[in-house]
Amino acid sequence: MTEQTHFVEIRHAQKSFGALEVLKDISLNVERGQIVGIIGSSGSGKSTLLRAINDLDPLTGGEIWLDGVQVNKTLPHRQYEKHINEMRQNVGMVFQHFNLFPHMTARENVTMAPKLLKGLSQADVDKLAEEQLDKVGMLERIDYYPSQLSGGQKQRVAIARALAMKPKLMLFDEATSALDPELVEEVNLVMKKLAEEHMTMIIVTHEMDFAASVCDRVLFMDKGVVVEEGPPSVLFKNPTQDRTREFLRKHIEGAS
Amino acid sequence: MGLDFSIIPKYMDIILLGVGWTVGITVAAALLSFVGGIIFAVIALYAPWLIRQPFRLIEWVFMGTPLLLQLFLIYFGLVQIGIDLPAFVAGIIGLGLHFAVYNSELIQTAILAVDKGQMEAARTLGLGRGQALRKVVIPQAVRAVIPPIGNNMIALLKDSALVSVIGVSELTLSAQRVIGKTYRPFEFYILAAAFYYVINLCMEWVQRKIERRISISR
């Protein structure tokens, strides 16, 4: 196929779970440093799209390109595993339910993968842990276990864990929706800080205000297609599609 | 004739040697059953079909037949195909594999119970499936399963008396030998029982230590 010209390129993504078609011919480009928000009602395929980017849910059709390399290229099994493990090192992912490793401290959560995969020295590993946990404001809790942390703190450690691999792209799947309302802001602040550092991010969220404040572009998904996309100022204020308008009316009223 | 415990000190060295063998065999077999249990569990869950089959056979043999028969088979049977093991080694292998199969069942269940978000989080960081199992999934499964494995290990201690049938002078056989000389079954069986009880207590203590060290609430 043609050479890639965008940092992230999703071409005609199609995904079915059995007979259920969850993504229907989605194409999307993301430039380096861009922050793209994805909104949409439950079951519209937001998570599936995000998870296709690092191949957690492999596409059944279409292509994903990242920084000049096709993520889901056809390779023999073993080679594919190796390729995908390398690709994933470039893509950080943050989950709704944190998925911290409960048997490891914050420090170990952050350093396990870099230590194993990049063969860093102990000194480098310690420095890395301190650096990344400091960045998310969790340095004081460096030797705490996840069970000793609040939801917001867990999510910040999870972000630090993803950042420790020095990814080129960060994926967030409703990073704050499992949190008590008073803990949302601390996580949003960390994400805003990443935005200021020009990290490329794709953020699935149901927080319209947050999407409006950090995203360069917002996509509205419904039933496996991107119904409408644009800068938040346009999409939130003057949506052109009925479905978008209806969704926003429900959500902005519901939230306020 | 009445009871006379004053005879005990004279034969204490034989009994203590028996205690030594029982402890040694139990500890070695326990370690084998633990490591073997993890390996069997991983094979049962993740190995390709062809590799799983011989292990299913091993599993069936060790679960579906008496331990006594298994010990005979390993000690006397293997000689015929040129594998001549010392009795205590045969005993350790028999006990170890027997309980490895039981531990494997526990570990398999525990592996499947680990939240699948854990595997996903590890894979997202770039770990391969084997690495993710080794670093993330199995350590959590093993932690969850320490108490029931502890129970299996107590059963292993008790079953270690069976290796006497292939001639290992562990605690039970040592007591029997002393009784053969002294005709004092009550005293020496009680003594042996007391030693089993003490070993039992030690094992429970070790288990609690391990649990305290590694148990982390999620």
Ligand SMILES: Nc1ncnc2c1ncn2[C@@H]1O[C@H](COP(=O)(O)OP(=O)(O)OP(=O)(O)O)[C@@H](O)[C@H]1O
């Ligand atoms: N592993 C799976 N097997 C079968 N169906 C799945 C699987 N994962 C997702 N689906 C289905 O795909 C559809 C899209 O799911 P997805 O999780 O992508 O939606 P979403 O937009 O993220 O929703 P939410 O806002 O609730 O997180 C849903 O109908 C869901 O039931």
Ligand SMILES: [Mg+2]
């Ligand atoms: Mg979702």
